[in-house]
Amino acid sequence: MSKENVINSTKMNTDECELVITRTFDAPRELVFKVWTDPEHLKHWWGPKGFTIDVTKFDLRPDGVFHYCMQSTNGHEMWGKFVYREIIAPEKIVFINSFSDEEGNTIRAPFSPIWPLEVLNTLTFSENEGKTTITLRGGPINASETERKRFVEEFESMKQGFGETFDQLDDYLNRV
Structure with a gap:
């Protein structure tokens, strides 16, 4: 297992930027894929450290939605969703991620x-x-x-956030 995230960015073209994070886990691919695609597993590790996750909708298929609420220890709530585009078990998941309201409507980041x-x-x-x-x-x-510029400016913050989430995933994989 490697606790170091590898991150880089490349200009895909003049319109797009890309964040790339790579992490290795000491677990078989089928298990790692399963904990990404089962809400009973996701709620135990997804999101920022110190937050609990309530899964309100989970439909793992193209155009299906994973809608969730993250709650901090002081009660602050933040809603988000994935809209799945492609799922190829156990190789690949493509999804659009956004912030949402309680009803699942896409909203601006808080x-x-x-x-x-x-x-x-x-x-x-x-x-x-x-x-x-x-x-x-x-x-x-x-x-x-x-918006693209803001995204690029936050690479270090996203690296830290995904690092914490992947740390939680690593801990969870060691328990299941």
Whole structure:
């Protein structure tokens, strides 16, 4: 297991930017894929450290939705959703991630009026000698230049956030 996230960015073209994070887990690919695709597992590790997750909807299929509420220890709630585009078990998950309201409508991020409304993410899962490497590639879609710039400016923050989430995933994989 590697606790170090590998991160880089590349200009895909003049309209897009991409965040890439890679992490290796000491667990077989089928298990790692399962904990990404089963709400009973997701609620135990997804999200920022110190938050609990309430899964309100989970429909794992193209155009299906994972709608959830994250709650901090002081009661602050933040809603989010994935809209799945592609699922190839146990190799790949493609989804659009956004902030949402309680009803599942896409809304602006509570921390920034210029954060992109939608981020397209592609997760790939590869296995080597019983260890699974996840590569997350993500970038804003249907975004203004200002929103794309904001996304790039937050790479370090996203690296930290995904690092904590992946730490929680690693801990969870060691318990299941």
